[in-house]
Amino acid sequence: MSHDYDVIIIGAGPTGLIAANLLGTYDVKTLVLERDPSTSEIPKAIMIDDEGLRVCQTVGLTNEVNKIITVGGGANYYAKDKTKPYMTVKPGRGELGFYPRNKFLQNEFEQVLLKGLDRFPHVEVRFNMTFESFEQKNETVIAKLEDGTQFSARYLFGADGGRSTVRRQLGIKMRDIGNKKDGSSFEEPWIILDLANDDVKTRHTSFYCDPPRPWMNAATAKGQRRYEFMLLPGEDEEEM
16 A cells, blocks of 8 residues: 555654654664644753663764763752762763763754754654654555644554553553552652752752652753652642
């Protein structure tokens, strides 16, 4: 049967763009559909490990990715004594040839991955395209968009995030994390702050594990630092 594409990817986040680069490397005709007008504008994820960097190496983007990451850095875990950690994870090069902990800003990472697709004339990215549903017909899948547009492919790849429309329509639940049997994520809400002009003199991530309020901070890239604070019962997210 004829198809518009071999693979349609729903979502132009890191997963979708990495998949598109891999498919491009193997000359697979691919379409990426993203509902937003562009890639991310805020940091979101801040770390990539050595396995992730091996994938970037596979698609030929090592040099470009190296320009936006801050390599290395360990982690310190504190209890009641806020000055002396009870456990430390030391930085070091891993078995895969890269450091296991590398900081980045997701918006910059996505831009590198998107730029990488310019190498492949058989890979197309379309923004402002809201995926609505799909229909399976023998060896063809039809992707239907909110505006009525349809595309056909041999495969549909769902990379549309934590609230994935593709996963929901397939009836696939998220894996059980946080000991919640319904497969949803942890119950505790957290406030995340990304601050510029970081003046904390360490690249290590610090985890403060002792109640009453668990929190952490981590150096990211470009002189920024992320802080995360758990909200306590009765606290209003907007007020905090």
